[in-house]
Amino acid sequence: MKIKKILAGAVMMLAVLSVGCASKNTTSEKKHEIVIGVTSDQYNELFDKAVAPILKKDGYKIKRVNFSQFMQSNTALAEGTIDVNVAQHTAYMKIFNRDKKTDLVPLVTTPSVPCSLYSSKYRNKSDLKDGMTVGIPQDPSNAARAYAILADAGWIKVKSDVKRTELSKKDITSNPRHLEIKEMDSDTIPRVLSDLDFEVIPGSNVYSAKIQDKIHLIQQENLQKDLQIVAAVKKKNVNTDWAQAIKKAYQSKEFEDYMKKHNSDHQWVMPK
Structure with a gap:
């Protein structure tokens, strides 16, 4: 009789522990x-x-x-x-x-917020002159965006068989205005506006550098899904x-x- 009671008690204890663990696991999942x-x-x-x-x-x-x-x-x-x-x-x-x-x-x-072409010195695309300097981001994904924007502005031509999200300097097929395109860190571009004629800047960098009132929008990005x-x-x-x-x-x-x-x-x- 004692053995039966001991076994019954053990079973009840295991059940309580099991419910407690299950409750704990359920709680931790949330x-x-x-x-x-x-x-x-x-x-x-x-x-x-x-x-x-x-x-x-x-x-x-x-x-x-x-x-x-x-x-x-x-x-x-x-x-x-x-x-x-x-x-x-x-x-x-x-x-x-x-x-x-x-x-x-x-x-x-x-x-x-799109990446776009700006200038702190000029207001229109028509202000472009031969040999001007354009600063763009150097990381591959944003550099690709920059080359696509410059192509959309009609300032360069790029290979038609390359995805817009994969463009790089080597994909430029024509640069009729002999632009000097400088790749640099996106965070650096807002700090060197006086050294550049135009610049392509991601929207987040414009915001963090607080330069909205110092630049003029020249060409807005045609934002691709990627x-x-x-x-x-x-x-x-x-x-x-x-x-x-x-x-x-x-x-x-x-x-x-x-x-x-x-x-x-x-x-x-x-x-x-």
């Missing part, structure tokens, strides 16, 4: 804090103002980790020390994945509750209404 990698640009500001409030209503806490350079944010995302970042386009991500052997994927396409900004996550996290909550927030009516109210100057290009 993530309530989203860690976002932040750099100084308008995409993170848009997230803070229009997306974070929606996520907070859904019960999520937002933790921000600051990075001085975006590549650091991508490295942290790949390593899993942050959950998401919002400041890159798919073309850049593909190159990063290829070079770093990572598995980042786009979660949702967000509003984007160049639209995305929220990025690791591949394994795409279908998690928190990732889908971010996606839902960007695609919500509340977010759409915010953009209608705060995009009267059409600075933002909405997802296609």
Whole structure:
């Protein structure tokens, strides 16, 4: 009789422990804090103002980790020390994945500010003269955008069989105005405006350098799908509750209404 009671007690104890473990595992599966990698640009500001409030209503806490350079944010995302970042386009991500052997994927396409041709000295394309200097970004994805913009402006001709997102200096087939095209770090271009006649600058760099009032728009980018900004996550996290909550927030009516109210100057290009 004693043995039966002992066995019954042991079975009950195991059942309690089993339920407790199951409860613990279920709880741990639900993530309530989203860690976002932040750099100084308008995409993170848009997230803070229009997306974070929606996520907070859904019960999520937002933790921000600051990075001085975006590549650091991508490295942290790949390593899993942050959950998401919002400041890159798919073309850049593909190159990063290829070079770093990572598995980042786009979660949702967000509003984007185009990379465009500007000048702090001139106001029109007609001001172009032979031998002028044009500064453009040196990283491959943004350099490709710059060459496409210069081709759209009619200043150079490029190979027609090369994708616009893959253009490089070697794909220039004609430079009739003998332009001196200087590739440099995107962060450097706003600091050397006086040394350049024209410059191609990504929208995020214009914002972070606060040079909107110092430059004139010459030619706006024809934004390709691969160049639209995305929220990025690791591949394994795409279908998690928190990732889908971010996606839902960007695609919500509340977010759409915010953009209608705060995009009267059409600075933002909405997802296609």
